Amino acid sequence: MAFSTYILRCADGRYYTGHTDDLERRIAQHHAGGYCDFTARRQPVTLVWSQAFPTRIEALEAERRISPWSRKKKEALIAGDWAALSYWARPPSTRPSTTLGTNGDVVARP
DSSP, X not given: OOEEEEEEEETTSOEEEEXXXXXXXXXXXXXXXSSOHHHHTTOSEEEEEEEEESSHHHHHHHHHXXXXXOHHXXXXXXXXXXXXXXXXXXXXXXXXXXXXXXXXXXXXXX
């Protein structure tokens, strides 16, 4: 049995991260509005990213790791932009300045 971690984009632009053992059924539950209060109040929802895992614990760990990420970092994951994902994963104080050029090499922000 495969398990999935997924990200939904809600009608208000917010992201919802979850995990399941049946992705199609879970998306249908979110669309029906009775599964989760967060997505029920933000219909319609769209699946924008998912990844399969061999065990439930791995899918749950991925959900718990991704859920607190910033919007920019989630959008980099959704786009498959690994350079941007790496950039947004660093603390703001360690990212090279793109406007002032005061902390090292000037690197364009993704």
